[in-house]
Amino acid sequence: MEHLSVSEAQRVVLESVATFSAEQVKLEQALGRVLAEEVRANRDQPPYDISAMDGYSLRSADLGTIPATLEIIEDIKAGDLPGKTLASGQCARIMTGAPLPPGADAVIRVEDTNALPDNRVQINQSVKRGNDIRRLGENMRNGEVVLTPGTEITPGVIGVLATVKRAQVQVHRRPRVAILSTGDELEGLDEPIDLNKIPDANSYALMAQTQALGIEPVLLGIARDDPDELARYLQRGLEYDVLLVSGGTSVGVHDYVRPTIEALGVQMLFWRVAMKPGHPVAFGKAGEKIIFGLPGNPVSSMVCFGEFVAPALRRMMGHARIHRRTVEARLTHNVKHQPGRTEFIRVMLAQEDEGYAATSTGAQGSGMLLSMARADGLAVLPADCNGLTAGSMVTVQLLDGTVFQDDAGFRE
Amino acid sequence: MEHLSVSEAQRVVLESVATFSAEQVKLEQALGRVLAEEVRANRDQPPYDISAMDGYSLRSADLGTIPATLEIIEDIKAGDLPGKTLASGQCARIMTGAPLPPGADAVIRVEDTNALPDNRVQINQSVKRGNDIRRLGENMRNGEVVLTPGTEITPGVIGVLATVKRAQVQVHRRPRVAILSTGDELEGLDEPIDLNKIPDANSYALMAQTQALGIEPVLLGIARDDPDELARYLQRGLEYDVLLVSGGTSVGVHDYVRPTIEALGVQMLFWRVAMKPGHPVAFGKAGEKIIFGLPGNPVSSMVCFGEFVAPALRRMMGHARIHRRTVEARLTHNVKHQPGRTEFIRVMLAQEDEGYAATSTGAQGSGMLLSMARADGLAVLPADCNGLTAGSMVTVQLLDGTVFQDDAGFRE
Numbered sequence: 001m002e003h004l005s006v007s008e009a010q011r012v013v014l015e016s017v018a019t020f021s022a023e024q025v026k027l028e029q030a031l032g033r034v035l036a037e038e039v040r041a042n043r044d045q046p047p048y049d050i051s052a053m054d055g056y057s058l059r060s061a062d063l064g065t066i067p068a069t070l071e072i073i074e075d076i077k078a079g080d081l082p083g084k085t086l087a088s089g090q091c092a093r094i095m096t097g098a099p100l101p102p103g104a105d106a107v108i109r110v111e112d113t114n115a116l117p118d119n120r121v122q123i124n125q126s127v128k129r130g131n132d133i134r135r136l137g138e139n140m141r142n143g144e145v146v147l148t149p150g151t152e153i154t155p156g157v158i159g160v161l162a163t164v165k166r167a168q169v170q171v172h173r174r175p176r177v178a179i180l181s182t183g184d185e186l187e188g189l190d191e192p193i194d195l196n197k198i199p200d201a202n203s204y205a206l207m208a209q210t211q212a213l214g215i216e217p218v219l220l221g222i223a224r225d226d227p228d229e230l231a232r233y234l235q236r237g238l239e240y241d242v243l244l245v246s247g248g249t250s251v252g253v254h255d256y257v258r259p260t261i262e263a264l265g266v267q268m269l270f271w272r273v274a275m276k277p278g279h280p281v282a283f284g285k286a287g288e289k290i291i292f293g294l295p296g297n298p299v300s301s302m303v304c305f306g307e308f309v310a311p312a313l314r315r316m317m318g319h320a321r322i323h324r325r326t327v328e329a330r331l332t333h334n335v336k337h338q339p340g341r342t343e344f345i346r347v348m349l350a351q352e353d354e355g356y357a358a359t360s361t362g363a364q365g366s367g368m369l370l371s372m373a374r375a376d377g378l379a380v381l382p383a384d385c386n387g388l389t390a391g392s393m394v395t396v397q398l399l400d401g402t403v404f405q406d407d408a409g410f411r412e
Numbered sequence: 413m414e415h416l417s418v419s420e421a422q423r424v425v426l427e428s429v430a431t432f433s434a435e436q437v438k439l440e441q442a443l444g445r446v447l448a449e450e451v452r453a454n455r456d457q458p459p460y461d462i463s464a465m466d467g468y469s470l471r472s473a474d475l476g477t478i479p480a481t482l483e484i485i486e487d488i489k490a491g492d493l494p495g496k497t498l499a500s501g502q503c504a505r506i507m508t509g510a511p512l513p514p515g516a517d518a519v520i521r522v523e524d525t526n527a528l529p530d531n532r533v534q535i536n537q538s539v540k541r542g543n544d545i546r547r548l549g550e551n552m553r554n555g556e557v558v559l560t561p562g563t564e565i566t567p568g569v570i571g572v573l574a575t576v577k578r579a580q581v582q583v584h585r586r587p588r589v590a591i592l593s594t595g596d597e598l599e600g601l602d603e604p605i606d607l608n609k610i611p612d613a614n615s616y617a618l619m620a621q622t623q624a625l626g627i628e629p630v631l632l633g634i635a636r637d638d639p640d641e642l643a644r645y646l647q648r649g650l651e652y653d654v655l656l657v658s659g660g661t662s663v664g665v666h667d668y669v670r671p672t673i674e675a676l677g678v679q680m681l682f683w684r685v686a687m688k689p690g691h692p693v694a695f696g697k698a699g700e701k702i703i704f705g706l707p708g709n710p711v712s713s714m715v716c717f718g719e720f721v722a723p724a725l726r727r728m729m730g731h732a733r734i735h736r737r738t739v740e741a742r743l744t745h746n747v748k749h750q751p752g753r754t755e756f757i758r759v760m761l762a763q764e765d766e767g768y769a770a771t772s773t774g775a776q777g778s779g780m781l782l783s784m785a786r787a788d789g790l791a792v793l794p795a796d797c798n799g800l801t802a803g804s805m806v807t808v809q810l811l812d813g814t815v816f817q818d819d820a821g822f823r824e
Contacts, residue, residue, distance in 0.1 A: 006824045027601070031620045046779070047607045077637070079597030079609060096708065097597055097610060139779045146782055154813040155624060156784035159617030159710050163781060167601050185491030185509055189439070189579050195459045197491060198509060205571030208443045212567060225489070296508065298571050314816065325814060326821035327739060328767055342824040355740055355767070367458070367551045369575060370558055372568035380822040395822040401566040402737060403815060404726065409738035410792040410807040412418045412754040 005383070006307060006342045009273045009283070013308050016269065016285045019318045020173040020241075027161055030153045032214045033171035034318030039147035041140035042164050050078075051094045052132040056113060056121060057104035058091040063126040072119045074101060091121065100133060107132035140164075150320055172318030175241035177217040179206050180233055182247040182257060183296060184225045201298045201369060202246040209305045210244075212400050213313050217244075227256045234264055238289055241316070244309060247296030257293060258282075266291055274383060276341045277366040278304040299366045303344050303378065306397070324397040329356035329379070331394050337387045346375035347396060351409060358396050376402050417795070418719060418754050421685045421695070425720050428681065428697045431730045432585040432653075439573055442565045444626045445583035446730030451559040453552035454576050462490075463506045464544040468525060468533060469516035470503040475538040484531045486513060503533065512545060519544035552576075562732055584730030587653035589629040591618050592645055594659040594669060595708060596637045613710045613781060614658040621717045622656075624812050625725050629656075639668045646676055650701055653728070656721060659708030669705060670694075678703055686753045686795060689778040690716040711778045715756050715790065718809070736809040741768035741791070743806050749799045758787035759808060763821060770808050788814050 004012065022036035051057060058070060070091040074084050078097035086092065086103030094100070094107060106127045114122040140146055146160055153161075153171065161169055180203075187197035189204065203219050210217040218240065223233040237243035245257065261284065262268060268284035271293075275281075277300035282293030292309055294301040311322040329349060337343055346368075347358040358379050361371035377396035381388065388394060416424065434448035463469060470482060482503040486496050490509035498504060498515030506512070506519060518539045526534040552558055558572055565573075565583065573581055592615075599609035601616070615631050622629040630652065635645040649655035657669065673696065674680060680696035683705075687693075689712035694705030704721055706713040723734040741761060749755055758780075759770040770791050773783035789808040793800065800806060 007820065010820065027616060028619065031623050043605060043607055045610075052777070052779075077597070078595060081608060097595075099608075134777065134779050138777065140782065147785070151785075152813050154785065154811065155617050155620035155714065156781065156787065156811070158620035159613040159714065159781050160785045162601055162613040162616035163611050163710075165601060165605065165611055183490060183509075185489070189574055189577060193455060193577065195455055196493060196511075198457075199575050199577055201571040201574040204439060204574035205567050207440065208567035208570035211443050298575075302567065302571065319816065321813070321816035321818055323817055323820045325817045326763075351738075365464070365546065365550065367464075367546055369568065369571050370552065373559070373563075373566065373572045375568065380824070382823045397822070398815070399566065399568070401564050401733070403810070404731065404733035405735055405737045406733055408419065408422065408735045410809070411794045412792070 037170040178240035329358035449582040467521040590652035741770035
């Protein structure tokens with residue numbers, strides 16, 4: 001039985017998936033998707049030299065002596081077109097974004113002036129030619145490529161798309177994901193409590209991990225330990241692009257999943273990865289479709305989702321960034337580790353003057369789902385590590401819920 | 413005119429908002445929301461001592477000599493109840509999650525055994541009492557508080573909620589947000605191109621920033637520079653919990669927004685913040701409702717959303733973590749800064765052996781929306797800073813699109 005390393009298993013998974021084809025969505029639905037087209041500017045922006053401030057457009061040469069008094073010959077708002085040319089000693093009141101009048105070569109902001117009677121203004125500071133002017137085409141030139149295929153659509157990108165008037169945009173299609181739990185011992189969310197059973201947490205934790213990637217999955221329910229029932233469920237699951245099956249991948253005698261999966265024409269590419277938790281994680285493909293066999297244990301299943309499923313789903317959606325962000329953190333205590341497998345330790349993060357400090361959430365038993373709920377990240381212990389002492393630096397993968405923090409965290 | 417610091421302005425905003433009341437949502441819709449109730453375990457988990465491995469449950473005292481041969485008297489699957497008590501020399505085949513039979517005090521995993529004929533098994537390694545057993549109530553005790561009010565609902569929390577069979581859960585209500593752009597110079601997304609106008613990027617960038625927080629805002633459109641039209645739009649906007657108005661807050665003579673807002677009974681609490689970009693940002697309240705006057709410039713408007721609007725919306729939703737996550741990064745080049753205002757510089761991040769490196773996206777003109785689309789974060793330069801040299805450490809607030817990264821980023 002092959003025991004791949006985490007990166008070998010990730011490579012096998014990623015080599016089995018391709019980026020999906022494109023579909024058109026409205027700008028309102030594009031956040032978090034990935035551009036499947038090149039986007040070009042459709043005009044010069046700004047369309048002419050405009051003011052960067054509310055103030056006065058003027059001829060900088062008129063400010064040889066300060067204070068200077070100028071005559072206001074016009075009022076120019078954004079959206080206006082200037083009607084007059086400035087002569088020496090003249091200026092035009094101008095709003096941010098409004099076009100400069102002919103003759104003007106600089107703008108002075110209103111704070112550096114004093115209004116005078118009779119359409120005159122006192123200028124209290126000299127400015128250089130070009131001051132507070134935004135130049136024609138400074139932001140984008142007509143026809144210029146502003147966004148390339150593969151760009152993740154963030155709010156900033158949405159702003160750019162609106163700027164080039166894209167009410168619709170081509171993005172990569174999202175995979176359709178089905179989730180199946182297996183095992184006679186599982187109790188469904190809507191079933192009454194049976195103390196001899198285990199509530200099905202996996203279906204919902206995996207659902208939420210999938211939702212966090214912007215994909216609404218379909219829950220197929222619980223397949224009992226019966227080969228025919230399992231085959232029916234798996235067949236339904238293989239109608240989707242991605243099937244996540246949890247439980248049933250153990251090496252025990254009651255394992256119907258493996259033979260049943262293979263009988264359905266799925267080519268299994270691995271069954272085990274040298275990691276903890278998550279050791280019994282399997283992966284296969286059937287044509288363009290892929291199937292993950294995740295551990296029955298919710299913590300293991302969630303860790304495997306993060307390491308293998310999320311990168312695959314994000315690759316399908318066209319993302320270049322497919323792995324969880326990592327930060328370096330100082331361990332606040334010793335951590336034991338037996339060499340052999342890469343270990344993912346649930347940790348809480350705190351910010352200190354020198355950076356992040358990581359503290360274990362406590363007992364790391366893979367049944368401890370509560371500790372997953374409390375964790376900010378997974379500290380990664382390399383397979384060859386013999387344990388780490390307090391103060392050592394460790395790489396931590398950030399989990400969901402860490403995009404924000406309690407305090408602003410900067411000196412202002 | 414008051415010029416608050418960023419933190420003073422944040423304090424004014426946060427003192428003006430309260431956490432919203434609760435509503436019930438289905439578990440499928442709970443991700444990213446905040447718990448408004450205490451959640452308790454509804455049974456012991458595990459409900460009895462169970463096996464943590466696929467293997468054999470046995471009496472550890474029987475393994476005095478290794479290898480040892482034991483008689484298999486039963487097969488116990490998860491969901492079964494054991495029927496027999498182990499005597500000396502006996503064991504039961506057991507699956508992960510299955511209850512231990514009376515008499516057993518340890519489990520050995522199947523990998524450390526060899527099957528023998530006639531219902532016997534050879535055990536190749538001794539184990540301690542308690543080995544690979546998960547104890548009754550180890551994960552949660554019946555009645556124990558497992559989740560407290562204020563907990564952000566991450567996938568791990570969803571798993572815990574499913575474990576305690578919560579198909580519905582009480583969460584804090586989300587604010588209803590309306591977005592309004594103002595200015596004659598603006599061109600709507602559905603309007604034809606007019607080279608003398610500026611496309612309305614703000615409405616859509618603010619929409620996307622709001623969506624990124626899990627709130628679907630309402631776009632009110634563009635109010636022209638007419639006091640009556642503006643008053644009508646503002647009145648509609650004040651039907652929502654939060655109104656974001658962009659443009660129209662400048663000090664110029666064409667500023668109708670300020671008097672019109674105050675005439676509608678809004679108490680304005682600040683008009684200026686000592687920051688760059690984003691200087692002309694205003695905030696007010698009308699009873700329980702709040703209104704932000706954001707700069708007309710998209711970059712400034714987006715930065716102000718991140719510093720003031722997002723923390724307010726997250727506070728309303730019940731989040732403890734309301735500020736963007738920060739990391740420390742090494743500047744790859746000199747940065748100029750004139751003391752006076754806190755400056756937010758758009759940067760790209762790269763990972764190096766020693767941590768993050770930050771590089772400016774280039775020209776920082778506040779019209780440069782493209783640079784916002786390219787940025788991974790905002791490097792924060794304190795107001796009293798005289799500029800920084802290459803190699804200095806700087807605090808960077810992470811922007812959207814940084815939850816994932818290109819590479820796994822850990823040694824395995």
